[in-house]
Amino acid sequence: xxxxxxTSALPYANGxxxxxxxxxxxxxxxxxxxxxxxxxxxxxxxxxxxxxxAPISIKAxxxxxxxxxxxxxxHKNISESFKGLEIDFDNFSGTARxxxxxxxxxxxxxxxxRGFVSKKEGKQWYDPKHNRFLADRYVEGICPFCGSxxxxxxxxxxxxxxxxxxxxxxxxxxxxxxxxILKETAHWYLELPKFTDELKNWLSTKKNWKDxxxxxxxxxxxxxxxxxxxxxxxxxxxPVPLKEAEGKVLYVWFDAPIGxxxxxxxxxxxxxxxxxxxxxxxxPKTRLIHFLGKDNIPFHTIIWPAMLMExxxxxxxxxxxxxxxxxxxEGQKMSTSRNWTVWVEDFLKNFSGEYLRYYLAANAPESKxxxxxxxxxxxxxxxxxxxxxxxxxNRVFLFAKKYFDGRIDKESDFSDQTAEIIQxxxxxxxxxxxxxxxxxxxxxxxxxxxxxxxxxxxxxETKPWVTVKTxxxxxxxxxxxxxxxxxxISITLFPVxxxxxxxxxxxxxxxxxxxxxxxSVTEDxxxxxxxxxxxxxxxxxxxxxxxxxLKSASxxxxxxxxxxxxxxxxxxxxxxxxxxxxxxxKIPKSxxxxxxxxxxxxxxxxxxxxxxxxxxxxxMIGKQVAMLIxxxxxxVMGIESQAMILAAHHGESLSVLVPDNEVPAGxxxx
RNA sequence: GGCGGCGUAGCUCAGUUGGUUAGAGCAUCGGAAUCAUAAUCCGAGUGUCCGGGGUUCAAGUCCCUGCGCCGCUACCA
Numbered sequence: 050x051x052x053x054x055x056t057s058a059l060p061y062a063n064g065x066x067x068x069x070x071x072x073x074x075x076x077x078x079x080x081x082x083x084x085x086x087x088x089x090x091x092x093x094x095x096x097x098x099x100x101x102x103a104p105i106s107i108k109a110x111x112x113x114x115x116x117x118x119x120x121x122x123x124h125k126n127i128s129e130s131f132k133g134l135e136i137d138f139d140n141f142s143g144t145a146r147x148x149x150x151x152x153x154x155x156x157x158x159x160x161x162x163r164g165f166v167s168k169k170e171g172k173q174w175y176d177p178k179h180n181r182f183l184a185d186r187y188v189e190g191i192c193p194f195c196g197s198x199x200x201x202x203x204x205x206x207x208x209x210x211x212x213x214x215x216x217x218x219x220x221x222x223x224x225x226x227x228x229x230i231l232k233e234t235a236h237w238y239l240e241l242p243k244f245t246d247e248l249k250n251w252l253s254t255k256k257n258w259k260d261x262x263x264x265x266x267x268x269x270x271x272x273x274x275x276x277x278x279x280x281x282x283x284x285x286x287x288p289v290p291l292k293e294a295e296g297k298v299l300y301v302w303f304d305a306p307i308g309x310x311x312x313x314x315x316x317x318x319x320x321x322x323x324x325x326x327x328x329x330x331x332x333p334k335t336r337l338i339h340f341l342g343k344d345n346i347p348f349h350t351i352i353w354p355a356m357l358m359e360x361x362x363x364x365x366x367x368x369x370x371x372x373x374x375x376x377x378x379e380g381q382k383m384s385t386s387r388n389w390t391v392w393v394e395d396f397l398k399n400f401s402g403e404y405l406r407y408y409l410a411a412n413a414p415e416s417k418x419x420x421x422x423x424x425x426x427x428x429x430x431x432x433x434x435x436x437x438x439x440x441x442x443n444r445v446f447l448f449a450k451k452y453f454d455g456r457i458d459k460e461s462d463f464s465d466q467t468a469e470i471i472q473x474x475x476x477x478x479x480x481x482x483x484x485x486x487x488x489x490x491x492x493x494x495x496x497x498x499x500x501x502x503x504x505x506x507x508x509x510e511t512k513p514w515v516t517v518k519t520x521x522x523x524x525x526x527x528x529x530x531x532x533x534x535x536x537x538i539s540i541t542l543f544p545v546x547x548x549x550x551x552x553x554x555x556x557x558x559x560x561x562x563x564x565x566x567x568x569s570v571t572e573d574x575x576x577x578x579x580x581x582x583x584x585x586x587x588x589x590x591x592x593x594x595x596x597x598x599l600k601s602a603s604x605x606x607x608x609x610x611x612x613x614x615x616x617x618x619x620x621x622x623x624x625x626x627x628x629x630x631x632x633x634x635k636i637p638k639s640x641x642x643x644x645x646x647x648x649x650x651x652x653x654x655x656x657x658x659x660x661x662x663x664x665x666x667x668x669m670i671g672k673q674v675a676m677l678i679x680x681x682x683x684x685v686m687g688i689e690s691q692a693m694i695l696a697a698h699h700g701e702s703l704s705v706l707v708p709d710n711e712v713p714a715g716x717x718x719x
Numbered sequence: 720g721g722c723g724g725c726g727u728a729g730c731u732c733a734g735u736u737g738g739u740u741a742g743a744g745c746a747u748c749g750g751a752a753u754c755a756u757a758a759u760c761c762g763a764g765u766g767u768c769c770g771g772g773g774u775u776c777a778a779g780u781c782c783c784u785g786c787g788c789c790g791c792u793a794c795c796a
Contacts, residue, residue, distance in 0.1 A: 261723085261724075264723055265723080265791090267723095268722060272722090344791095374724095374790090375789095375790085382789090412731080412732090417724075417725065417789095418725090418789075419731085419732090420731080422730095425731070425745080428745060428746090429731095429744090429745085432744080433744085435756065435758080436756080436758055436759080437758090437759090439756070439758085440755060440758045440759070441755090441758095442755095443755055443756065443758085444754050444755035444756095444758080444759080445754085445755085446755095447754070448754045448755075451754080452754095491732090491733090495733090495743075495744080499743095505758090505759055506759085506760060506761095508754080508755095508760090509751095509752075509754095509760045509761090510760080512752085512754090513754070514752095514754045517754090582755095582756055583756095584756085585756080586756070636720095636794090638720040638721090638794080639720065639793090639794055639795080641794075641795055641796075642794070642795065657795085658796090659795045659796045660796090685794075685795070686794060686795085
């Protein structure tokens with residue numbers, strides 16, 4: 050039997066998990082793995098926390114603790130969320146572990162030795178106060194071409210020219226404001242262009258990949274692959290294994306996917322068979338399947354395969370990369386910074402993890418973005434699970450207990466209907482298994498709940514509460530068939546809500562160890578044991594609380610970042626005036642810019658404003674707005690902008706400031 | 720602006736390689752039933768399949784175009 054490795058993108062260990070993570074990468078993988086295990090597949094499911102990188106070290110610094118402490122905190126936190134959701138990895142590791150460092154270094158060295166990594170030397174600005182090298186955009190100074198101040202190290206906004214940060218006049222660190230030191234440094238680059246043909250050939254064999262994945266990759270290949278730096282000058286990460294590279298680490302995106310392998314190695318050791326990982330990773334027939342969100346596609350379909358291609362061991366390449374789209378929340382994009390999200394740990398305080406599994410699986414962003422609506426969550430749980438499935442179980446069990454002591458035998462004189470039902474359900478199994486195998490969990494769930502719906506209909510139509518008094522065999526037949534449906538559901542829905550399906554089987558005294566093949570087993574009798582309602586309903590007030598909580602938490606922007614205090618002098622240097630907009634035009638080839646012609650009381654100026662996403666040109670004409678007048682002119686898209694419009698921004702949307710009453714054009718603002 | 724995606728019933732969506740009267744769930748309305756967590760079952764719908772044009776015997780499906788929304792990206796904030 051072919052082996053399968055399933056991975057979920059490594060969660061970054063600088064914060065807890067939210068429902069978007071679960072819907073995109075973890076739940077679909079867990080369901081797939083559980084289904085494959087029911088099929089008897091030889092499959093392992095690995096992941097781990099991604100524990101390196103600047104955000105973690107910066108967070109640690111700001112809390113006055115070590116990066117390791119941050120990582121340990123969130124590794125634990127994330128693991129607990131997974132546990133609460135029954136997402137069962139065979140191994141869940143972390144990239145700060147020695148095993149991972151070792152193999153990541155080997156990956157680097159192999160690529161270097163084979164000529165796919167090259168070193169590039171150069172000087173780079175270094176912030177002496179923070180002891181770190183500064184990326185170009187973190188250095189500011191006077192533009193060497195046009196002499197304007199405030200030019201970034203990569204490009205001057207004033208004249209638009211690309212500049213070399215080393216030529217900046219009077220450079221300053223944007224992090225500390227200190228004068229940076231010029232230091233010699235070197236970086237290593239992964240030469241992706243060299244992989245172009247090999248990647249194209251390999252990708253051309255991938256006929257069954259999702260369209261969204263293929264489109265994404267083709268875009269990259271069309272633009273041409275670019276070499277990418279794989280080292281960084283920070284102190285938290287996998288050290289670059291070269292003497293000359295002291296103080297440098299591998300870039301996180303380079304070492305993170307290697308975590309899939311190191312996690313498997315860790316797993317092999319844990320089960321006391323340290324070489325076992327090779328049987329998966331080095332067997333060309335192994336199907337390597339990466340579950341992830343769409344933002345991760347290029348790493349897993351271009352960079353990661355390239356890395357695997359040139360190793361001393363023949364690693365298997367990804368067989369499939371079922372990328373999911375995004376989960377929105379109440380119609381809006383999720384955002385952790387605005388706190389517009391639902392954290393898994395919070396969810397689990399009030400609701401069963403099975404409910405989240407069910408709802409997210411039934412509304413998974415499989416082929417396009419989908420939405421999490423609290424109200425819809427409640428509806429779907431109460432209808433599908435409590436009313437349709439839960440009620441079917443409950444009515445059947447209670448009825449059987451009331452009249453038959455819970456024991457229902459399969460009688461030889463059941464009608465033809467019994468055979469028909471078995472036939473019908475048998476036909477349903479094929480599309481259900483196909484759906485699971487092609488990652489169409491929404492479809493699988495729909496088909497399974499339909500079985501429960503059919504059960505209720507059948508129960509109603511055969512009226513066992515009547516036949517039990519007139520024709521006992523008929524009543525038994527109804528119950529037997531309904532129980533059989535429940536038995537089949539307990540298997541087919543198991544990958545989605547394993548805990549509830551296990552409870553269902555216990556109530557029916559069915560074996561808790563089972564496989565997909567058991568679907569076709571014919572039970573001679575059912576003996577119902579102790580029962581309880583399978584699902585409790587989600588009450589209105591809980592949902593209302595969540596909606597209120599979400600809305601208030603997102604408004605509470607306690608973490609405002611303030612700028613440094615300024616003097617009145619500083620303020621008085623700025624000349625703000627109300628201007629009247631005479632003319633407004635779209636700037637060709639620009640998505641966000643409008644060219645405004647404004648009157649500031651006799652003087653006419655041209656202003657380029659980045660407001661086109663929020664305002665049409667027509668809507669601006671005649672408007673009075675606030676502007677900063679004495680800002681140094683800037684050349685934007687070939688037009689000199691001679692003032693700056695003031696606008697409030699909330700997320701992506703902008704709102705220009707207008708005076709409360711009509712005032713003469715040019716009125717000063719103070 | 721470039722690339723990609725999306726636009727189907729009040730809501731969330733499904734519609735396989737173009738093929739009969741365009742479907743499901745939820746919500747709404749009417750009815751039945753009483754074994755069951757007032758759960759269930761039956762019935763009723765409603766659609767300019769975003770607009771316009773084209774290819775075809777036949778278009779929700781393919782092509783062109785317009786509009787709207789989303790993502791990446793550029794200019795920018």
